[in-house]
Every structure is written in structure tokens, then in C-alpha cells.
Amino acid sequence: MTDPANPAPNALCAGTTHDVTNQAPPLENYNLFTVDVALGEALVRANAGWHRDTLVRHGAKLGEAATLALADLANRHEPELHTHSPRGERIDAIEFHPAWHRLLALLREEGLHALPFAEPRPGAMAARCAGYFLHAQLESGSLCPLTMTFASIPVLMREPALFETLRAPLFTREHDARDVPLAQKRSIMIGMGMTEKQGGSDVRSNRTEARPALAQTGRGAPYLLTGHKWFFSAPQCDAHLVLARTTGHDALSCFFVPRFRPDGTKNAVNVQRLKNKLGNRSNASSEVEFFDAWGVMIGDEGRGVPTIIEMANFTRLDCVIGSAALMRAALVQAIHHARHRSAFGRALADQPLMQNVLADLALESEAATVLFMRLARAFEESQGDGVRDGNGDADTALEARAWRRIVTPAAKFWVCKRALAFTGEAMEVWGGNGYVEEGPMARFYREAPVNSIWEGSGNVMCLDVLRALEREADAAQALFLAWRRAAQGDAVLSAALDRLAALLNGAPGTREASARRAAQQLVLIAQAVLLREGDGPRESADAFIATRLGEHDADCDRVFGTLPARFDHAAIVERALPSH
Template sequence: MSSSGPLATTFITHEVTNQAPPLVYDAWKTDLPLREAVAREGASWAEADIAKYGPLVGGELMQLGFIANENKPKFKPFDRYGNRLDEVEFHPAYHRIMEAAITHGIPNYAWRHEKTPGAHVARMALSYLHNQADQGTSCPLTMTYACVPTFRHHAGLAAEWLPRITSASYDSRFIPASQKTGITIGMGMTEKQGGSDVRSNTTRAQPLGERGPGNPYALVGHKFFFSAPMSDAFFVLAQSEGGLSCFLLPRFTPTGERNAIRIQRLKDKLGDWSNASSEVEFQGAVAFMVGEEGRGVATILEMVALTRQDCMIGSSSLMRQALVQAIHHARHRKAFGRRLIEQPLMMNVLADLALESEAHTVLTARVSRAVDAGHRDPREAAFARMATAVGKYWVCKRAPTFVNEAQECLGGAGYVEEANLPRLYRQAPLNSIWEGSGNIQCLDVLRAATREPESREALFQELMKAQGAHPALDAEMARISKDFADTATLETRSRFVVERLALALQASLLLRAGNSQVADTFCETRLGGAHGNCFGTLPAHAPMKALIERAFADGAVS
């Protein structure tokens, strides 16, 4: 019987209908809150460069992100003959993502345009876009971006290394850095016995000649978290004769031999699958002191501050991508006779997520402007020191709950690996842990508030710029002042205080951004109490349709 006859049609069980089409879109053009924030914080001059990355993120890189996460890095300790390798092998999709990121400036744009105000804001936008396609590659990209101030503690090392760090070329070859067109930088700070308490590190550094900055040392010890082990060099902390010091540890010695960095294993992580994290031992590895001896924490602190900024960028962009997926699904899926996006309760959920996402985006952009302007304006530098910790705590804490709510918008499909929401959900807790957990951030806020009065003053002046714009914010600022004044139990209450400080700062920024629908709804719900403990609890009069359309304009996807 012919395959086109009656028997062939007998076993056709169904047609595929009521499913959202594949999402291919321009991640920059469709993100009005991000575009407004970039212009507001002084980087409109870079829009043409940022715009080039938008279609790439929403198209090719999104697909490569799936592939890179399905094919995890592989540790190659030895070759077939038994020679020690200590290499990490990556899928070609990973290398293509890295190539696109470095070419478009994720780690280097801010430094190549450093003399132009707003360069770090422009780079923030590029990173915000990139992280939506793949989160794992953002780890080495972040550290390569953040290492520049630490290199500048030694002019000779900076002159040798920075041209390749700020290069727009990706070179994945496992060869000495001096032979490459572009390089990446990793970091190793924590050890088994100490974690965040890096002053308890036991790794020892012995001079191979003269002591002091720029000179070679032999490192003996270990790192329990050694990020991006395929990088060309790493900043590490080790105990020298003068105390805990900072060292640059290359993968190859000055004579071109593989350095004695012994990878013990790759971490089997909850998420971040496209990236490799490792445990290592140093068996006399050659490294070079950077900064003053015994001042290792102070030397590496600027690098840590920039990576904390990137934790904010990572979490805010992660939430953005989850929101995009939820809105796209709701616009095409029907239930009970209407599209999901037309159902009142689903509208409430999506609008609430959109409001939350925009608040995190404006705070992230404002902190990036402070980082950018900090070397020119002491007040901006003071604001950045406190606001980075406040933002890192709150933005990163909100990501897991946010992504889970977006998953629920897709129902069972949001729990299946073919959607990218499971990957986002696994990734969501990372940034609240990396570079100092929530408690560390809260303690840093208290430390800055008590020991650096200029930081506290700068942050409160930022809040006061919206004084009188909404009664809920005025009341919140008065409460926060009282909270800080009661020092007896301040450390115990610090999570609550920092949370309210973050919400007040977001409210102040939104009010000054000028969209009354967004700002008033945020103040009423986040500060005024007209909100429940879950997303989707906006009051009935909230401008839900406008919030959704603003977040992801209808008809913007293909």
C-alpha cells in the first residue's frame, strides 16, 4: 500500500499547535530599560558598538551556549605517553563564544576607551548582553577585565602583559603568553582551611633571588577554588616573609616550560557548566610578586571590586533572559480561550517580573557609572565602594527566586533542558556565592559605613537626590537612618538593613529616571507594602500591560 494511502494517515496522532516559535531576536534593540540606562549613565556614544552585539546574542551565541553547556570541559592530566599536561579541553562552541566576546570587547572595551567617560558603562552593557547567551564564559571574561588595576601595581609587569590583555584577539593556544596575540587571566584566592578568610592561607612563597615586587618566587601550596584553569596567568595570594602577598602566576615559566601548576580535578558544579573551575597544587611554581610585600589583599582588592560589579551584571542579565523567555512563551501560548499574556493573573506575574528586572538593571548601570567615574571623582569612588556591596548582595540574592517564577510561566516546559531556563536556574545561585557570600557583602557595607564616612555620605546623598519624589521613599530613608544609628545590634540586623538600603536606592534611581509608571509602582509595592511575598502580587490598579510592553516590546521577536 502507498505511504500516502489511508494506512499512513491512520496513525497520525496529532498536529503540533499552540507552541511558541523559536526565539531569535535582537537582545539590545528589544531591551528598552537597558538602552535608557546606558544613555542615562553616559555611554550613548558607544551605542553603535553595543548594538552590533544584540543580534549575535539573540541568535548564534544563544545556540552556541546550549552546545557549550551540553559539552562540559574535560580535564587532560596526561598525554598518551604519560607526560604531564594539566590542560583543559573545551568544545569548539566554547571557543567561538569566547572569540565573539573578546572581539566585541567584553573584557577589553572599557580599557581601550578608558579616557572616554562612560566606557565602563558601555562595557557593562556588552557584558549584560553576553551573559544572557552563556554564563560560563563570563567567568574568564570578567577576570580578564578586572585584572587591569592589579597589574598596574607594577609598571614592568603591566607593560609586558596589558597589551595582550586588552587585545581584541582571542588566542586559545596552550603556549607561553609572550607568543600569543591575546590572553585571558584567572584567579586563585581561597584554600581549604579558610574560604573567604584568605589571611589564613598557607601557600608559601620563597624568593628565587631578590625579594620584592616584580621579582620571581617559588610557590608551594594549594588552592581549593582556582577559577578558569585554562587561563594564561593567574593572580594568587601566598604567604611570603613579609606576610600575605599578591603574585602573578603564569602557565609557563620565563624559559618556556610548563609551570608547576598541578590540576587535581575539575569541580563538579551545580551550574556554570561551560566554564572550568578546579582544585590545584603548586609544586614550586614560578610567580612574580605584584604590589607591596605583605599587602596582598589590598593589591588584589580592586580586582575583587570589579568582579563583584560583574556579579551584579551577571545576575541582572540572568533575570533579564528569564523574563524574555517567559514573555515570549506567554505571548504565543493559549489556555482557557486566551493567550497566557491576556490572562489577568499571568499579566500580574509578568509585570511584576518586569518591574523587578528593570530595578536591578538601573542599579547595575548606576554602579557601573560610579566605577567608571571613580578615578576622576572621589565622591563617585566612595559611592562605588558601598553601593557595589549593597547591589551585589541584593541583585544576586533575587536571581534564584526570579528565575524559578519565570520557569513556572512555562509550566512543565520550563523544567525541561531543551528550554534554557533549567540552565539559568542552575546558574542563578552562583553570583551570590562567588566573590563573597551575602554575609560578607553585608559586613563590607557596615565596614564602609563605619570606617569610611565618605562612602556612607555619598550613598545617602545619592538617595536624597529623589527626596520628596515619593512619600514611601521619604519614609524609608528616615527608617534607614535610624537603623544605622542603632549600632548595638547592627551586625545582627545587617541583612535586613542592606536589603532596605538596596530597595531605597533602586527606588531613588527609578524616580529620577522619569518613568512614573515604573517608579510609582516600585515605590508602592517594594517600599509601601502593597506587595506579597511572591511575584504576581501587584495591586490590581498597577499598569501591568505597560510594564510588560516596556520590558519586551510586542512584535520584537521573529
Template sequence: MTTIEQTVHPASHVTHQVMNQAAPREDVNEYTLNTVLDEAVRRHDAAWATDSLTEIGALVGTAEFQHDAELANTVTPVLHAFDRWGRRIDEVEYHPAYHRIMSAAIAHGVHTSAWADPRPGATVARAAGFMLFGQIEPGHACPVSMTNAVIPSLDLQPDVAAVWRPRALSRSYSPDLGGPDKVSAIFGMSMTEKQGGSDVRANTTVAVPAGRGGPGTEYLLTGHKWFCSAPMSDAFLVLAQATGAAGEGLSCFLLPRVLPDGERNVFRIQRLKDKLGNKSNASSEIELDGTVGVMIGEPGRGVRTIIEMVARTRLDCILGSAAGMRQSVAEALWHARHRAAFGAALIDQPAMTSVLADLALESEAATVTAMRLARAHDDDADETERAFRRLATAVAKYWICKRGPHHAYEALECLGGNGYTEAFPLARRYREQPVMAVWEGSGNVIALDVLRAMTREPESVAAFDAEVNLARGANSTLDAHLDAVRRGLAALATADANTAQLRARGVVEAMALALEASLLVRFSPAPVADAFVAARLGADRGFEYGSLPVGADLGAILARH
């Protein structure tokens, strides 16, 4: 006799019921949810821009925009040096998502709106919009930043500015290398070479005059540039060693991708850099070989000509780092509010609450400082403001950009294993944050720049001291730190060159904390300011996030984020 056994069917998808996972953080308004940024916009004379910023906040918070950000960073740029017939074309192909992001950013004026419509708070409004776009997709911010920053350097050569300034101010965007009739332009810059890096005076690229030479005239450039981001930009500022009777030495040149007659300029893209992060933004090595460039500024004064561009891009590095901190805090808080462990929501677990509040403090300090600096870069800045921004921008660039990577890591850890996967945005943010500290001067370069500013522009030290001491008397711990900063600056002023270099980082760090703490004391609620001062300057301060003083009002801190 044969026994027929009954077939047993497995239960269907029992293990795949998704529970205790946060919903996607999408279709939110990144501006109206950002209390700290909104307060700063209103405080620094840009309340007139809140409607536009609210529109941007809604756009970048959509699922569609977030998906475009993911696509732009996963389907990365590809170099096509030649066409299929063997002709040299030197073009970089981007995913269409990148161009959609660029088009939206340009349409909202986050590149040059402050130059197009200068008024009190114009740079603040532009900075806030730049941060909102960069919070979700930071790679495109590189050409956006350079296009904003090129304007003051262009203005040193009025005949050239007459042609290129209107194109840079345009709110239209076209990814194609158009001819002389193209109405818009994106700008890049390329200074470093493989043998010199930050020491741009070691550059070997040579510029030979095509005619009489001198400012506003054409030169032929030959050399190799080690780092050139956004190589599909319409024009670049580059540094090269000028030759000829009109003047010699390291000079600044405007190099167009397409010449006035519509012919392509010689601009050989050798390869794209395989970077740690910043994947959506193509960075390249380029070769110039009889490439046409127009001299901007005086011969031999290239660094001085391009330095204002560098100062503006340094400000944008601060804005970008602060935007990244905001993304990190927003994502970590979203997860903690929608995830339970050990019988309670993560946000209500004291150890997690302390970490999140500490991350929020760092983000608030960075945002408040960045927006104060943006106001100092407005068109109506007086001599004191200009002196303040000269020193404070370098100080803040050093500190805020260095705080970014560890801040991103700690926020990533709040998500646990999810945070370490590329499916969530904080892995990308963790790889992105170091670039802000490297570009436009890494730590030692910035610290040495602070030393130079102190020596060459002592009025900048006085302006910085006056700014941070506006908070004196409100917090005894801060007062003691302000006294220590004054002592440190005095000692640095009398130190020999080697000793000054050895002390520079410590003094710049102390200055940065003084600036952040003083601004929070002046502008943020007492629970925020008191906790920040105690956690960063107090006797019991810790080294890791989450070491906040007992009694800190963590709920009040987090309510703002």
C-alpha cells in the same frame, strides 16, 4: 469458507500536529529590544556605543549563537592531566562552541575596552556588552570578567603591567597556552583554600623568594588552591604567604601558565569541580609545587592589592544577575505572548500578567542599578563617586544576586513543564543564578564588608545617602523608607560588634531597596516607579511575584520589556 477482513490503517501523525506552542525565540536583536538597557546606556554617557551594542545584540540573538551556548553547557570541559605517553600536561579541553563565544566576546571588547579607551561612559558601554553576551551564555563571562578586573591590580606593579597589560587589552583570542610571543592573554585568580574559604588570611600556600625578593621579583609558590576557575587562562593572581627578608605575610603574586623561556609552569590541575550550574566554565582545584610567581604590590599587602580586582568582579556579578533576569523576563514574555489557555493568550490572563509585570519590575530595577554603578566605576569618577561605589557595589551585589535564583524560578514556572526541561534555556538559567551570589563573597561576607566600609570609610555612607535622597519628595512611601534607612544606619553605627552582625542583613536589604527605588523614581516612567515602590516598600506588599497593587499599570510596565 474463509472470510478475509479488510486491513485498517492508522491515521498518520494526527497527534503530532504542533499547535499553541511558541516559535523559537531566535534571530532577534537583544539590544534594540531591551529598552531599559538602551535608555541606561544613553543616560550614562555611552550613546556613542549604541552601534556596537546593536551589533552585539544581533549576534547573540541568532540561532547559531544560542546553539553554541547550548553546546558549551552540554558538552562540558574535560580535564586531561596527562598525555597518552604519561607526561603531565594539565590541560582542559572545551567544546569549540565555547571558544567561538569567547572569541566573539573578546573581539567586541567586553573584557577590557573600558581600560583600552577610557572616556565618559566607557565602563557603561563595556557593561552593556558584557550583559548582552552573558544573557545568552553566562559561563564564559567568568574569565572575561577576571581579565577586565585584573588591570587595576596589575597597575600597582608597573614593570609587570608593561608586559601583561597590552596582552589583556588585546582583542584577539587564542585558547592555546602560547609562549612568550603570544600577544593576548586571559586572566584568572585563585584565592581560596579548603581550610579557609572566604577567610583568605588562613591561607597556607607559601611563597619563597627565588632571589632578593620583594615587589616585582620571582618567588616559588607551594600549596593547594580549592577554587580556580578558567584554569586554561594565561596568567592568574594568587595569594600566598610570603617569606624572606624582603617582607612576610599574605601577598599577591602573578602566576603565568607559561614561563618567559617557553617552559610550562608547575600548575597541577587536580580535578574539575562538578558544579550545580556554570557548566561551560571549568572550575578546578590546583596544586602549586615550586611554581614561579611574581610579587605584585607590597609584601603582606596581598588582600589590599587584589581587592580592586574583587570589587570589579563583584560589579560583574551584579551585571551577570541582571543579565539573567533579562533573559528570564524575555523568555517568559515570549512564551506568554505566543501561548493561549482558557480562551485567551497567557499574557492577557490577569494572574499571569501580574506575575510577568512583577518579574519585569525586578529586572528593570536590577538593570538600572547595575548601569548606575557601572558609571561610578568609570575613569572620570570623582572622590564622591568612588565613595558611593565602594558601598553601593557591595549593597547591590548582596541584594540583586540574591534575588536572581527565585526570579529565575518564577520565570521558569511561567513556561510550565517546558520551563522545567533542559531543552529550554530557563532551566540552565535557574541553575546559573546562584553562582553570582556565592562568588566574590557570599551573603554574610558581603554584609560584613558593608559594615567594614561604614566604619573605615564613613564618607561612603554620606555618598550613598546623598545618592538615594536625590529622589526624596517624589513618593511619600519612598520618603518614609529613606527615613527608616537613616535610622537603621545610625543604630548600626552605635551597636556593638555582635549586634551589628545580627542587624547587617536587614540594613543592607533596606539600603538596596532604597537605591533601586530611588533610581527608578528618577529614571523610569511613573507606572514602573510607582508599582515598584508600592510592591517592595508599601504596606500591602507581598512575598511572591505577582502580588502587585491594584491599579498598577501592568500594560505600561510590560511594554518596556
């Protein structure tokens, strides 16, 4: 019989069955910006190199263990709706974990809510987008009110009297979490309310009605709104841009609806419930009803959809960035894991098939990065109803207009779609560890669908591409001529352009049915051109073109990890995440 006081030398203590080995350490205390070679190169090409030092500081802050922990806390402690006070007053307050407010404070401290408008200079849009991309790798839910606030600014600037009262709290880099009237806020956030339960993307079917509050009507006049919104994004925002129908008008108008009336009382925007969502759980999304809610008409009466579409154009760009950021975050985690995990006698990252998967993911991620940075530049070069660029070059500005009006919705369709397959593949690199909620991969995967669905599903984006090609024929021609020049000497890229032209020039009855294929082909060509003209290795561009536009013509069934063996997979992975 064994003496408990003198166990056998090899006996294990109770509860200790093995040593923990062959587990990747957490990826923390690293700089998100300095390890991203492609982003740094794109920043310089976009005339935003002056922002590099800020991004180095920002990237280091986001990579700290304490900052990374905020994302987990904000998503585990979800927002709670309190419709009434203890005294029975209707308050519709949303309670958030402190981590949520810290995330919003980080975003505002970097000026990501207003930088190009508050501090305009060449490259400001790209600088802001690069910073947004870094934060989006940390946490997605906090981006929603931030991106809507950003996108509302160019719309509100068209209303001088209203904007003058909002300028300071919109532009400040302070985060003010208090739920008080606009006049008392040091900083504000703006949301949007478009969709209703009977219409979804078909906002022209909206039934919310607006009647004049006074004798004055039209732009700048106060109205009382009655109706509902099925997806009311970020109900805790200080005001929302809302679509409603005025008496006698078939077309919708746009209204600025604050949380509080001018007299300081709560506005009659009642939150019915918070949405129980697949992902984006740190952020509150809601259903609301208006009971004579007070609002001010912005834009001309009956021009609500064009008014709010300007806001939506900016949010589309942020959807592209947000999805590209999820891809980048998942890629970095996958490479880090593969370098620290061994199987069958050697590190995963050194095994040929795993190298192929990681390299293929790396190409996809870099292509998404250079694409959104080019779009950011286009938003700066092409402004308002005209075209211009910093050097007064009409052809360059016309091309920029095409990137903004035609490529942006196509990119929103394609990059957001690719994020779903991408995050799933990256999760698989982690194996079972990726499928559990203790790590970030499950959260990335749950976040991936939202950008594809929000503000225009895939079909809406692709149909918008067709409309933009028709309405912006001169810009489209300038873009395609530029791509033809870039494709000279590249048989695969030239053939892809031929296929796209044939698709777009097909019979009118087939164009709509082929809209997804056209948008996909357009984005892949755009990415191929950018990689070909960029600062990265020629081989990376060749590998992307061969596998996305080559023999299989970007077959939708293509899986990651099918790069031809002739390409240097290890070098592509090393560029994506330098090992030293």
C-alpha cells in the same frame, strides 16, 4: 476487517497521534539591545550613547539562531581535563568544545575584556557593562575568564615593568586558544586563586607558602609557591593572581603565576580535578596544587589581600551584571512564551494574573538594570584613592565613591539573591517545558546561584557594606543627602530612608546581626531613586516603591505577581518587551 491499503478516512498514521499546536516558537533572530528600552535609556544617562550603534550590531548577532546554539553546545559538551600527554608528561590541559572558544572570541571581539582601559573615554565603563550584560543573557560560563581578565588589568597596571610585557596581549580583541607560553600568545586571559579548603572566604587563613627564588625579595621579585587552592577559577588561563604567605610574614602577599615558566617549561601548577558544578558547566573550575610554582610578587609584601581586593571589586560589579542579565533573559523568554501560549481560551499574556506576574518580574529586571548601569558610571567617576568626576565636581564624585564602595557590595548581595527567585518564577511561566533541559530556562535556573556564592557570599557582602559605611562616612553622607532630595514629596520613600537610618544607627551589638536587612533596604532605596529619576514611566517607579518599600517593607516572603490592581500591568510588560 479494514484493508491496510485503504484505511478509514479518519485513521491516524502509525506514530502520529496529534498535530503539535499551542507551543511557543523558539525565541531567536531578534535584537537583544533594541528590545531593551530601559538599557537604551540608561546608556544615554551614562554618557555612552556613542556606543549605541555597536550595541545594536552586537545585540543582533547575539540573537541569531546560530549564536544562541553556541550556549547549548558549550554547556552540553563540558570541558575535559587531560593531566598527562600520551608520553606521560604532565600537561594539565583543558579540552573545550569549539563553541566555548567561539563564545570567548565573541566577547573579545567586542572589547568586553578591556574596553575602559584600552580605549578610555567618557562613558567607556558603562558601554562595556552594557555589552557584557547583552552577552551574559546568552551564556554565563564564558564570562568567568573574561571578567577576571578585565578585573586584573587595573591591578597589573600598578606593576609597570610586568604590565608592559602584557599590555598588547591583554588589550587585543583577538582570542588565542593555544596553550603556549606567554611570550608566544597573541592574546591572554588572567584568572585568580584565593580560597583554600580550610578557609573559604577567610583567605587570611591561607597556608600556601612562597619562598624567594633568588636573593632578591619583595615587589617584582620571583618566588616559588608550594600549597593548594580549593577553587582555582578557569585553570586554562595563561596566568593567575594568587595569594600566598612569605617566610616571616603573617600577612599574605599577591603573586602573578603564569602557566609556563620564563624558560618555556610548564609551571608546577598541577590540576587535581575539575569541579562537578550545579551550573556554569561550560567553564572549568578546579582544585590545584603548587609544587614550587614560579611567580612574581605584585604589590607590596604583606599587602596581598588589599591588592587582590581591587580585582575583586570589579568582579563584584560583573556579578551584579551577570545576575541582572539572567533575570532579563528569563523575563524575555517568559513574556515571549506567554504571548504564544493559550490556556482556557486566551493567550497567557492576556490573563490578568499572568500579567501581574510578568509585570512584577519586569519591574525587578528594570530595577536591576538601572542599578548596574549607575554603578558602572560610579566606577568611572570614582577612581583610585581619590575622588573626581569629569566636571571636577567634588560632591558628585564623593557620591560616586559611595555608589562604588558602599552600594556595589550591597547590590552584589541583593541582585544575585533575587536572581534565584526570579529565574524560578520565570521557569514556572513556561510550566513543564521550562523544567526540561532542551530549553534555556533550566540552564538559567542552574546558573542563578553562582554569582551569589562566588567572590564573597551574602554575609561577606553585607558585612563589607557595614565596613564601607564606617570607613567612607563622608561619601555615605553625600549619598544619603542626595537620596533625601530625591525622596522629597514621596512619603513611602522618605519613610524607607528613615527606617534605614534607624537600622544603621542602632546599638552596635545589633548592627552586624541586621546587616542583611540593612543591605537589602539600601539597595531597594537605591533602585527606587534610580527609577524615580530615570526616563521610564512614573507609574513603574510608583509600583516598585509601593511593593518593595511600602506597607510590608520589602517582606522577604513576598512572591512575584502581587502588584496592586491599580497599576497598568499590561503597559509595564509592553515596556519590558515591545510586541512590535
